Amino acid sequence: xxxxxxxxxxxxxxxxxxxxxxxxxxxxxxxxxxxxxxxxxxxxxxxxxxxxxxxxxxxxxxxxxxxxxxxxxxxxxxxxxxxxxxxxxxxxxxxxxxxxxxxxxxxxxxxxxxxx
Numbered sequence: 001x002x003x004x005x006x007x008x009x010x011x012x013x014x015x016x017x018x019x020x021x022x023x024x025x026x027x028x029x030x031x032x033x034x035x036x037x038x039x040x041x042x043x044x045x046x047x048x049x050x051x052x053x054x055x056x057x058x059x060x061x062x063x064x065x066x067x068x069x070x071x072x073x074x075x076x077x078x079x080x081x082x083x084x085x086x087x088x089x090x091x092x093x094x095x096x097x098x099x100x101x102x103x104x105x106x107x108x109x110x111x112x113x114x115x116x
Contacts, residue, residue, distance in 0.1 A: 016080030019090040024076055026094030026101075028069030033104025035061040041114050
């Protein structure tokens with residue numbers, strides 16, 4: 001006699017919620033890099049990003065990055081709730097966004113783009 005729990009476990013769960021979290025993490029990483037670069041390259045943006053004087057523009061960079069990450073996660077989770085998405089493609093895009101964020105926060109990468 002088959003256990004009823006086994007038959008319910010055989011069904012695949014939709015991967016949309018997990019994919020939303022993965023892609024939102026990549027978006028957050030890229031946002032951190034872009035905001036750090038903009039804050040370093042442009043005095044006006046640097047001044048805008050000073051939310052807390054003792055930490056300078058880093059306060060605005062991190063706060064805005066968290067807002068972008070959470071907002072993208074919320075929107076994607078709502079859009080993909082209960083759906084299956086191309087997880088391989090989402091993972092690849094998230095990894096590229098992570099690499100962009102890493103490159104833009106790594107001083108030689110930032111200096112290269114600014115011509116220093």
